[in-house]
Amino acid sequence: MAKDHIMFVGAHCGDVELAAGAIAHKYAKAGHKVTFLHLTAGEKGNPPHTSVKEYKNQKIRESKAAASILGVHTMTLDYKDAELFVDDETVSRVATIFRKEKPNLVITHWTKSMHPDHAACPKIVEGAWLKAALPGFELDGLPPHGIRQVFHSENWEDTEYEPDIYVDVTEEFETYLKAISEYWFVMNASSFRYYDYYKALGTTRGCLNRTTYAQTLKYRIGSNVRKGAHIPGFPISQ
Numbered sequence: 001m002a003k004d005h006i007m008f009v010g011a012h013c014g015d016v017e018l019a020a021g022a023i024a025h026k027y028a029k030a031g032h033k034v035t036f037l038h039l040t041a042g043e044k045g046n047p048p049h050t051s052v053k054e055y056k057n058q059k060i061r062e063s064k065a066a067a068s069i070l071g072v073h074t075m076t077l078d079y080k081d082a083e084l085f086v087d088d089e090t091v092s093r094v095a096t097i098f099r100k101e102k103p104n105l106v107i108t109h110w111t112k113s114m115h116p117d118h119a120a121c122p123k124i125v126e127g128a129w130l131k132a133a134l135p136g137f138e139l140d141g142l143p144p145h146g147i148r149q150v151f152h153s154e155n156w157e158d159t160e161y162e163p164d165i166y167v168d169v170t171e172e173f174e175t176y177l178k179a180i181s182e183y184w185f186v187m188n189a190s191s192f193r194y195y196d197y198y199k200a201l202g203t204t205r206g207c208l209n210r211t212t213y214a215q216t217l218k219y220r221i222g223s224n225v226r227k228g229a230h231i232p233g234f235p236i237s238q
């Protein structure tokens, strides 16, 4: 069976790891290529006595350590934390990465988030998805690339997120917890109890999935629609 390339696109180092790191690990373990693309380091939640510049380097180091535990590739772009915009330059840059890396599935933030960078990220992905696929766009001489599917994953800052897909990550959850522990903010931020929240979330999603742990995804708005001659799964003649 052909292996997939799944690319997780997050606003800050740490976002996609928290939201779907166990799903990423599950696919990486099975031999699929998995890449984390962080648009910014997320450097402005810097700890006391650490400058924004130092924290940026620290977060990139932490992202590499987490990626190594999960068995995935990682890259961080140099956009600034809390200054992520849906503009032509950013969309073209991500579209160029899509053409170079050729992911066939992209997983990114949910569209409704109280964090402006998180809300901008799926809009950048949508724009880049279109640009990467359209032959009329010239991007570094790279051939067009079509991504088969885009899903959203679950961050605590999301609003109106109701999961569509539950993925059993029971076997991967211990490694996931180890990977997210590489991040200082996950273990030490005074603003939010990241580790406790995501461990509990994986547990409650697992309860609903009838597995020990689970992480969830969501279809794009309007994309979970099936058109045809009969109700999906219930053909007229059997």
Ligand SMILES: [Zn+2]
Pocket (backbone or CB within 6 Å): 011, 012, 015, 042, 115, 118
């Ligand atoms: Zn974030």
